[in-house]
Amino acid sequence: MEVDELMCLPRLPRVAVCGGTHGNELSGVYLVRELLKVEKKAVEEEEEPVSVMIVLSNPRATQQCHRYVDTDLNRCFTHATLNGPISDTDPYEIIRSRELNALLGPKGSRQAVDLVCDLHNTTANMGMCFITYSDCDWICLHIFRHLQKEIPDIPMRFIHFDVSNKESYSLDSVGKHGFAMEIGPQPHGVVRSNIYTAMKGGVQHMLDWVRLFNSGAIFRGGFVDVFTMVKHIDYPRDSVTHNITAAIHPHLQDRDFCLLHPDDPLFQTFSGETLRYKGKEPLYPFFINECAYYEKGIALSLARKRRVMIPSIRVETEQEQQANHQQYSSEDEN
Amino acid sequence: MEVDELMCLPRLPRVAVCGGTHGNELSGVYLVRELLKVEKKAVEEEEEPVSVMIVLSNPRATQQCHRYVDTDLNRCFTHATLNGPISDTDPYEIIRSRELNALLGPKGSRQAVDLVCDLHNTTANMGMCFITYSDCDWICLHIFRHLQKEIPDIPMRFIHFDVSNKESYSLDSVGKHGFAMEIGPQPHGVVRSNIYTAMKGGVQHMLDWVRLFNSGAIFRGGFVDVFTMVKHIDYPRDSVTHNITAAIHPHLQDRDFCLLHPDDPLFQTFSGETLRYKGKEPLYPFFINECAYYEKGIALSLARKRRVMIPSIRVETEQEQQANHQQYSSEDEN
Numbered sequence: 001m002e003v004d005e006l007m008c009l010p011r012l013p014r015v016a017v018c019g020g021t022h023g024n025e026l027s028g029v030y031l032v033r034e035l036l037k038v039e040k041k042a043v044e045e046e047e048e049p050v051s052v053m054i055v056l057s058n059p060r061a062t063q064q065c066h067r068y069v070d071t072d073l074n075r076c077f078t079h080a081t082l083n084g085p086i087s088d089t090d091p092y093e094i095i096r097s098r099e100l101n102a103l104l105g106p107k108g109s110r111q112a113v114d115l116v117c118d119l120h121n122t123t124a125n126m127g128m129c130f131i132t133y134s135d136c137d138w139i140c141l142h143i144f145r146h147l148q149k150e151i152p153d154i155p156m157r158f159i160h161f162d163v164s165n166k167e168s169y170s171l172d173s174v175g176k177h178g179f180a181m182e183i184g185p186q187p188h189g190v191v192r193s194n195i196y197t198a199m200k201g202g203v204q205h206m207l208d209w210v211r212l213f214n215s216g217a218i219f220r221g222g223f224v225d226v227f228t229m230v231k232h233i234d235y236p237r238d239s240v241t242h243n244i245t246a247a248i249h250p251h252l253q254d255r256d257f258c259l260l261h262p263d264d265p266l267f268q269t270f271s272g273e274t275l276r277y278k279g280k281e282p283l284y285p286f287f288i289n290e291c292a293y294y295e296k297g298i299a300l301s302l303a304r305k306r307r308v309m310i311p312s313i314r315v316e317t318e319q320e321q322q323a324n325h326q327q328y329s330s331e332d333e334n
Numbered sequence: 335m336e337v338d339e340l341m342c343l344p345r346l347p348r349v350a351v352c353g354g355t356h357g358n359e360l361s362g363v364y365l366v367r368e369l370l371k372v373e374k375k376a377v378e379e380e381e382e383p384v385s386v387m388i389v390l391s392n393p394r395a396t397q398q399c400h401r402y403v404d405t406d407l408n409r410c411f412t413h414a415t416l417n418g419p420i421s422d423t424d425p426y427e428i429i430r431s432r433e434l435n436a437l438l439g440p441k442g443s444r445q446a447v448d449l450v451c452d453l454h455n456t457t458a459n460m461g462m463c464f465i466t467y468s469d470c471d472w473i474c475l476h477i478f479r480h481l482q483k484e485i486p487d488i489p490m491r492f493i494h495f496d497v498s499n500k501e502s503y504s505l506d507s508v509g510k511h512g513f514a515m516e517i518g519p520q521p522h523g524v525v526r527s528n529i530y531t532a533m534k535g536g537v538q539h540m541l542d543w544v545r546l547f548n549s550g551a552i553f554r555g556g557f558v559d560v561f562t563m564v565k566h567i568d569y570p571r572d573s574v575t576h577n578i579t580a581a582i583h584p585h586l587q588d589r590d591f592c593l594l595h596p597d598d599p600l601f602q603t604f605s606g607e608t609l610r611y612k613g614k615e616p617l618y619p620f621f622i623n624e625c626a627y628y629e630k631g632i633a634l635s636l637a638r639k640r641r642v643m644i645p646s647i648r649v650e651t652e653q654e655q656q657a658n659h660q661q662y663s664s665e666d667e668n
Contacts, residue, residue, distance in 0.1 A: 187521030193584040250527040291523040
């Protein structure tokens, strides 16, 4: 692939912006509520060039200001869970994931919305991150570059979880394209103006980009640093009680995306001892001391950084679209 | 009162250090677990000059990593709640408050422990605070000055809630002397090494001071800045849904104990408008954007600062103690 190769991609007529997938991550909750007010006005006033669906994903958890009611909604969007047997006694989030799949998907189908942006917060000092399942989704990567350019004062990273579409588990995997917009640090159950404003700006610039793309603008290719998740590290724990016996080391705390070298301090035990990173390869830590991951056994995650070349893109013309549509249809028939 | 007047005060043979009164304020939870291990060793090794009771106040909430199970334990220690009728259907924390009152009190009685130090965290940028119901408890004020001297790198304030002993509602009110040690910022459900270490140091220096005091040391008088709570301010809210419609203004966020003047920015609405402080008197804000106070209708609290003169103190000699004891006994008989 040449950098100046121009790829033509399908239009993105339908976008979903979701918040409150975790009910205590408040920037997304309040931004969605605000967007719902604005959407009401916009619908009354004019026809939008892109249809934007605003969704409060987990209303019950949001009402309780908890991450979830029965189980983590953002782990319910695997092929297996969405298509498993249905029962009256299913946890609330299993039922809700099917409702959302019907609304925004079905996942993997042609009816699915074109782009899902799911809003999240973290207690980790991660700035703004895109979290995706692909390192070659040019739409997500171009939106990311657009935001990097438009919001230069916020540190911004692109995180890639190398998981197949079938096994991808988060709400954003329901769209044809999708990403989680993760912003921190912000305590869960708290809304901080600076984090809220950053998220609001991120969503506005994302929608601006989609409008520009749909209207035929050409977006030049280039390079993006992609952080691919390699492994998680759990806290040291008491073998009997399973309680943690150490916290993130003060030298590591808040230093997300600063290279962690072998033998660097990793944890400080509650009695004051320093435990060091025993890995052999320097890697980039992220989700350092994320509140919700104590129960998942993750003290931090580690990533490898790669520079990915992305092509120039523009939207397909109507003729190209018809030709491709016919091609897809005959493929479907086969 | 002269500054160099020397007051003689009763010994402090029994001290309680409590954590996990709120189950998701993790510095206290992990410090108490650590102290319980150390205590076990200490008891095996030597006789302590002061008896220290280490208490995990709300084990059920701690296990769930929630602030509370049924109701806020740290509002259950009023005279009325502790002495009300007992029922099998009482909320867990009501039952637990009576157990703790039996263990550490009874509140207001001579059997009560001499000093209760209850460990708390806040999401507000408050550094280390002592929170008390008295601005003339020389024991608490002297301990505070000792910690200010011994831990100079942590901002430290003394907060006074002007509430009578009968109406005082928190666990620390059960002791003859008591204070909450409140440290932040730390998200609830997270433990940060720096905050844990500050709390550990605070407790160690507090216990050192009690040992010194009991052994007859004279502590010189001086001045302490006391912040007396004046009022709380709630978030702007939607009149129908009661949802908040604004966050703390970015200029105010994290600026606890920085004087707030009339017309200073107070909130930023979710649509971007600035709302200003309409009070007539400059006051000191604290508990700015504390997570647990959204449900209590408190966006921040405001205090007036006063300089309080505290006398020099030493422990009573045995003779003084006997004389005072006899005096108390005859008062009791009357």
